[in-house]
Amino acid sequence: MxxxxxxxxxxxxxxxxxxxxxxxxxxxxxxxxxxxxxxxxxxxxxxxxxxxxxxxxxxxxxxxxxxxxxxxxxxxxxxxxxxxxxxxxxxxxxxxxxxxxxxxxxxxxxxxxxxxxxxxxxxxxxxxxxxxxxxxxxxxxxxxxxxxxxxxxxxxxxxxxxxxxxxxxxxxxxxxxxxxxxxxxxxxxxxxxxxxxxxxxxxxxxxxxxxxxxxxxxxxxxxxxxxxxxxxxxxxxxxxxxxxxxxxxxxxxxxxxxxxxxxxxxxxxxxxxxxxxxxxxxxxxxxxxxxxxxxxxxxxxxxxxxxxxxxxxxxxxxxxxxxxxxxxxxxxxxxxxxxxxxxxxxxNLLNVSYRIAQYTDVISDLRREIEHLKSKIEKQEGEKRGKPSVCEAQKRREREREREREAETQAEGEAGSMQGIRAQLIGAFKEQLEMRRSLVELENTNIELHVDTSRHLLTIADWEREKTHQHAHRERTSERDEEPAEADADGDEGESVEPHEVALAREEVNMLLAEQRKTAALKAGLEQRLANAKKKASQLEKLLPTQVISEDQREVLRLLCRAHELEVENTELQANNLCRRNLMCQKDFVIQRYHQHRLLCEQLIQDQWQLIQGEAAPSQPQRDEALLMVGDSPSPQWPGGGGDSSQPSALPCPRAPVPGYENLSRCTGKRGVAKHSVQGVLVSVRDPGTRTHMACMAQTIRGAVRVTERPHMETPPSRKSSFISLDYLPSNVHKKEDTIFSTSRAVTHACFPGSAGGGIAVPESLARRRCLYSRELGAGSLNRLLLLHAVMSSSLRVSPVDCGTARGPSGIPHPALSQAPEPAALGGQASGRASRRFGEALKVC
Ligand SMILES: Nc1ncnc2c1ncn2[C@@H]1O[C@H](COP(=O)(O)OP(=O)(O)OP(=O)(O)O)[C@@H](O)[C@H]1O
The missing domain is CATH 3.40.850.10 (Kinesin motor domain)
Known part of the structure; x- marks a missing residue:
């Protein structure tokens, strides 16, 4: 209720x-x-x-x-x-x-x-x-x-x-x-x-x-x-x-x-x-x-x-x-x-009959155990004696009586030492029990310390995410307002001040880690003591059979040992139970933490997109829409596109629909036509099923791709020479690797136009990975995301080298890439910031 x-x-x-x-x-x-x-x-x-x-x-x-x-x-x-x-x-x-x-x-x-x-x-x-x-x-x-x-x-x-x-x-x-x-x-x-x-x-x-x-x-x-x-x-x-x-x-x-x-x-x-x-x-x-x-x-x-x-x-x-x-x-x-x-x-209801049944089970177990031990002892003694004759039996009985008398006198003398051993044995068991309890407490504390640490890490992760978000927002605003980026790039001017609670959380994490180390040391010491106590108890146990004088006492001692063993087992069960409960509680935390990390990673991916594109990244549906619009006419919505002829563009686009080009818009909606008809790239898409071809323009990357002759291509004759057609190969075609390479590189390049006069050269491998991992985002695959971040951040860092040495399929330096302004000049600051953020994110993770 x-x-x-x-x-x-x-x-x-x-x-x-x-x-x-x-x-x-x-x-x-x-x-x-x-x-x-x-x-x-x-x-x-x-x-x-x-x-x-x-x-x-x-x-x-x-x-x-x-x-x-x-x-x-x-x-x-x-x-x-x-x-x-x-x-x-x-x-x-x-x-x-x-x-x-x-x-x-x-x-x-x-x-x-x-x-x-x-x-x-x-x-x-x-x-x-x-x-x-x-x-x-x-x-x-x-x-x-x-x-x-x-x-x-x-x-x-x-x-x-x-x-x-x-x-x-x-x-x-x-x-x-x-x-x-x-x-x-x-x-x-x-x-x-x-x-x-x-x-x-x-x-x-x-x-x-x-x-x-x-x-x-x-x-x-x-x-x-x-x-x-x-x-x-x-x-x-x-x-x-x-x-x-x-x-x-x-x-x-x-x-x-x-x-x-x-x-x-x-x-x-x-x-x-x-x-x-x-x-x-x-x-x-x-x-x-x-x-x-x-x-x-x-x-x-x-x-x-x-x-x-x-x-x-x-x-x-x-x-x-x-x-x-x-x-x-x-x-x-x-x-x-x-x-x-x-x-x-x-x-709080206890069903006593059930509890009694449990105890009864334990008691009958113990009785069975005693019976078993007794029969074993009797059997051993019987075997030792063999089958005695009547006379021998008489003599034996007399000997036994004598032995008993001796034993009794001996017993009086040994009773003291026997009592001592017994007391020691009980003490050893009690000691063990106490130590086990303390170990359980320590383990409990340890788990709770972990949970506490997770809680503070969550606070820190929350703040990191918030900070990333603020960064992204500031960059977007500053780029939109065309403010010089120096302030952001070189210093932490405008960098949000870490809230007091986050600083406290960091302190707490340090403290808790120290506490965890202390607990671990205590636990190790206690475990060592427990092992010693166990050894001592087993030595005492070995002493007992030689000291005991009567069967009854032996039974009592055995029973005592067994009872203590059971108690120890019971404590262990309690400990396991406790640990399991605590683990459940901790798991809730881990889930929350992963959730936070996923959000952070998603934020970072989005941020990367914006850094790469130089503007606010459109969402997936928007992006598709933008790609489709390319066929209609050069879209001013697409960054780096030809909306304004005075703007320098890495990939200039036709200002007006080229005659014959309008057909492409109709093609784009058809079945089997790929959406890689990005602005500024002239792509001929051949759908094996319909034999439809589609083209768009790519002047500046001419030479980067293989020109294919398509006599039936619907391209305007007057502009034919300036058009390059790229084969887009549907996924079921695996040959023509050169074409795939050049197409995808060109498309990749065109997909990420920079904001000022050229695009950041994004290696095609990165683009492919990005596609692969973004598909998996929905599944929340955190490890892959982290890997992705590492890949993306390292890819951005190596991009200048990549750019300079990028080669086309024929081994000739890729003109578009080699002509493109150095990414360091375009996105260096951005990628530097991105790397910093990856560092922070990975630190948090
Ligand atoms: N409702 C009341 N009617 C009449 N006298 C009251 C009432 N409440 C408190 N008092 C008087 O106020 C004085 C302080 O009250 P009390 O000792 O209960 O406070 P307290 O909150 O327990 O303080 P502390 O936390 O310091 O122990 C006492 O003399 C008590 O008799």
């Missing part, structure tokens, strides 16, 4: 201090859901309020003002969660706001006015009482604080710092926390008040008893149904109630020293919480974001509450005072953002 995060706002009454300071009320509740925050800096004379620029209106699910009682707040925000928790759903309520805004008051309250904690628990016990006949329920609770990124048990402060762990089902557990089972709300209130006294509280500039930590009260309800059949259902509902530390920014307080450090930690966790809220609120939008819960203990603990399986309520708190304007504004924005979060809630 998809559920939205419910966001309520509570405005507390003005405090005495605020009144003394002469603060005015600037936060007003309007109706049940709206709050208006006035700007205290506004001109009081401006009665018409024409400058209301900073007055803000926010809508929430519920808004409470100073008149709302504790019960009102509880009823509207939390009461509806109780039933769900009893039925096995998770729920979370958290109080958010700056220091002194009333969070603890709402959550814990006073003896006379108990807050949400107590009211919720009282309702929970009531609900459980109602279903007592049909189900067995138990309630347990724990209360902890997160202070400076360290977890402490508030009900058992002597337990030291606690660790967060993820269980096999992916839910977060706090190792070693004290769980109190009780069904008495009053008792709970006493525990909480006592626990709250253990909470780190200090006076700050804004609150005399400011809580400097995040306090989390976790209540777990386990319900076992008593159905008519033997299949038992266990529902486990968890309720988190969180009183967050003050959300004010360190810069907004006058806190220094220790308070500053605390502030940094609080800010870190609240920032992480804010990041999660941002990412989650954008989820399902146009771009699904990665949500990093690992940034702080708080977000790890609230992972389910925010992003997963929980109904969640956020109660934002503000002061109505004018002196709190900035804090209130940021709190309202934060809370407003959280409204978009959606969570998927599912019931």
């Amino acid at each position: 998809v559920s939205c995060l419910q966001v309520a706002l509570r405005i507390r009454p003005l405090s005495d201090t605020e009144l003394e300071e002469g603060a005015t009320v600037i936060a007003h509740k309007v109706g049940d859901q709206m709050v208006v925050l006035m700007d205290p800096g506004e001109d009081p004379e401006d009665t018409l309020r024409t400058h209301r620029s900073r007055e803000k209106t926010f809508i929430f699910d519920t808004v409470f003002d100073q008149h709302a009682s504790q019960e009102d707040v509880y009823r509207a925000t939390t009461q509806h969660l109780v039933e769900g928790v009893v039925s096995g759903y998770n729920a979370t309520v958290f109080a958010y706001g700056p220091s002194g805004a009333g969070k603890t008051y709402t959550m814990l309250g006073m003896d006379a006015e108990p807050g949400i904690y107590l009211q919720t628990l009282a309702d929970l016990f009531r609900a459980i009482e109602e279903i007592r006949d049909s189900a067995d329920c138990s309630v347990s609770m724990s209360y902890l604080e997160i202070y400076n990124e360290v977890i402490r048990d508030l009900l058992n402060p002597s337990s030291g710092f606690l660790d967060l762990r993820e269980d096999s089902r992916g839910s977060i557990q706090i190792a070693g926390i004290m769980e109190v089972s009780t069904s008495n709300a009053q008792e709970i209130m006493q525990l909480l008040t006592k626990g709250n006294r253990q909470r780190t509280q200090e006076p700050t500039a804004t609150n005399k008893t400011s809580s400097r930590s995040h306090a989390v009260l976790q209540v777990t309800v386990r319900q076992r149904s008593r159905g008519p059949d033997l299949v038992e259902e266990v529902r486990v509902g968890k309720l988190f109630m969180v009183d967050l530390a003050g959300s004010e920014r360190a810069s907004q307080t006058q806190n220094r020293g220790k308070r500053m450090k605390e502030g940094a930690h609080i800010n870190r966790s609240l920032l992480a919480l804010g990041n999660c809220i941002n990412a989650l609120s954008e989820k399902g939008g146009s771009r699904a974001q990665y949500v990093n819960f690992r940034d702080s203990k708080l977000t790890r603990l609230l992972k389910d509450a925010l992003g997963g399986n929980s109904r969640t309520v956020m109660i934002a708190h503000i002061s109505p005072a004018s002196t709190y304007f900035e804090e209130s504004r940021t709190t309202l924005l934060y809370a407003y953002r959280a409204k978009n979060i959606k969570t998927r809630v599912k019931r």
